[in-house]
Amino acid sequence: MPKNKGKGGKNRKRGKNEADDEKRELIFKEDGQEYAQVIRMLGNGRCEATCIDGTKRLCHIRGKMHKKVWIATGDIILVGLRDYQDDKADVILKYMPDEARLLKAYGELPENTRLNEGIAGGIDEEDDGVADDYIEFEDEDIDKI
Numbered sequence: 454m455p456k457n458k459g460k461g462g463k464n465r466k467r468g469k470n471e472a473d474d475e476k477r478e479l480i481f482k483e484d485g486q487e488y489a490q491v492i493r494m495l496g497n498g499r500c501e502a503t504c505i506d507g508t509k510r511l512c513h514i515r516g517k518m519h520k521k522v523w524i525a526t527g528d529i530i531l532v533g534l535r536d537y538q539d540d541k542a543d544v545i546l547k548y549m550p551d552e553a554r555l556l557k558a559y560g561e562l563p564e565n566t567r568l569n570e571g572i573a574g575g576i577d578e579e580d581d582g583v584a585d586d587y588i589e590f591e592d593e594d595i596d597k598i
Contacts, residue, residue, distance in 0.1 A: 487531075529548045
């Protein structure tokens with residue numbers, strides 16, 4: 454039987470606490486990069502995102518972020534554009550909700566961008582008929598049951 458030489462298994466790695474949650478410096482886009490909002494997750498380390506320039510791109514989550522930084526629908530991300538493929542990009546960074554609000558305050562994101570609401574296609578949809586989602590009951594109906 455071989456000796457176990459590691460420091461632990463899968464559960465030890467899962468419990469490892471990275472210091473990324475602390476305050477970090479706000480990173481702005483450079484040339485060759487663009488801000489984007491995730492439309493939907495596709496699996497296999499990929500997502501579909503709408504960039505601020507209006508282009509819908511298929512984004513690949515880099516290996517350093519894979520299984521460490523969880524990206525969800527509606528998140529604001531920084532993507533690196535490809536010279537040879539305009540419809541594909543690489544996810545460089547996920548902005549935390551407070552960082553996304555700061556970007557919007559600095560004017561980096563357009564005013565019509567909805568931040569972290571978790572809805573697919575959150576950039577273009579309008580909220581019509583919100584009152585149809587709620588049903589009001591009278592107290593008399595409850596007493597009769």
